[in-house]
Amino acid sequence: MVATTEPQDADRLGFSSGNVVQEFGWADDTDEDLREAIEEITGTELVDEDYDDVTDGVIVWWREGDGDLTDMLVDVQTVLDDGGLIWIFTLKPGRDGHVGHSDIQEASTTAGLHATSTFSIAPDWSATKLGTRGRGR
Template sequence: MANVNQTASDNAEEFGFHAGDLVQEWLWDDDVDDSIRAKIEELTGEELVDEDYDSAVDGVIIWWRDGDDEDELSDTIVDAYAVLGDDGPLWVLTPKPGRPGAASSSTVQSAAKTAGMNAATPLTVSADWNGVRLRAFGKGR
């Protein structure tokens, strides 16, 4: 089963994005994993758009690090969900434990709950980053 998960990670399919999807990226900084960005762009065939993009998008990734304000994360989740069409995939990406900026999954879960979202179990999305998929209460599984 680990090989299946690794293959999905290598192809960015686990994010739930599809060809033609427009994916918005929030809180980008020079520490992000460019391989994740490249895999999403390869899968969708579209460049990522930044948080200033103000039309509907098909998916969202939020890069979040410990030390950032938890209330800011809740606000960012609310803002990102507002432009997310049809309950598309919304992910919070955090550095893995032991890496600079590593965040507790309980912090992400708390911020998600404040924003009216459920947080899934963290997944490994690269060597240095975990991802947590969020869903609005009452949506999906």
């Protein structure tokens, strides 16, 4: 039996009704159940990388070989409203394309962020919440 993501798993991400969430890195391997659960919570469809307005949150599907994670994290911060949520979804260890937590921490620090928590969010994916370092950096 294949496990699926239940909406309560997506509840852990902190999004709420009416939030606009921008998605980066969508590909054929993204978890559609998780995407739908986020949309169910927010009541809106995820917006894509070309969306050009302020958002309440960002999700980034990231795999080894996707490019420069630091650059991506700098870019996603430009679209966020103050206090907006940033989540990076990475493939779990042992999956092709896995990115190590130390790589996420290094890229986050360089982009002025820090990893605050990581947990399993879907059968093949882990979620890492990134927070800002605050105004006093």
